[in-house]
Amino acid sequence: MGDYRKLGKRSDQRKALLRNQVTALIYNGRIVTTLARAKEVQRIAERLITLGVKERDNYETVKVSVKVPVKDKDGKRVKELVDGKRVTKYETVEKEIKKDLPSRMNARRKMIKVLYPVTEVPSTPAGRKRGTKKADLPAKIFDEYGVKYANRPGGYTRIIKIGQRKGDGAMEVVLELI
Secondary structure (H helix, E strand, O other), X not given: OOXXXXXXXXXXXXHHHHHHHXXXXXXXXXXXEEHHHHHHHHHHXXXXXXXXXXXXXXXXXXXXXXXXXXXXXXXXXXXXXXXXXXXXXXXXXXXXXXXXXXXXXXXXXXXXXXXXXXXXXXXXXXXXXXXXXXXXXXXXXHHHHHHHOOOOOOOOEEEEEEEEOOOOOOEEXXXXXX
């Protein structure tokens, strides 16, 4: 018997499907899929969360000074006249950032290799294009799931059977993070 399920797909399609479902599981916390797919997604997701649990505290905080554009009450950048040109006005701000140590950076890169980038779109139609932002899923694994499952020795997901699908009779399940 093989090491993994082929799911009736070529390798590139199978990898894309599994990456997509693992990304959806990490982002949303639960997905509905077939039993065979859920077992494969579960294997990958458990490994990623284990990486997050091991490396959750492996960073140092560093103070940096950053130039930030000055904005008016409407959120638009303030311009000033310099040598006959209108340029944006900046101010220097002190910020604390988390700097990953080498092993955490390696874990982050392993996660990025598996997870697709996710773009969050606001629900209101007025700010759809302007309000979009990228979700940092490795940070979510480290900060949220790493802390949540710190004292748990594995078994971060559960599979709940919900019955057979009407079309082809495949067993459908809910795969969720505990």
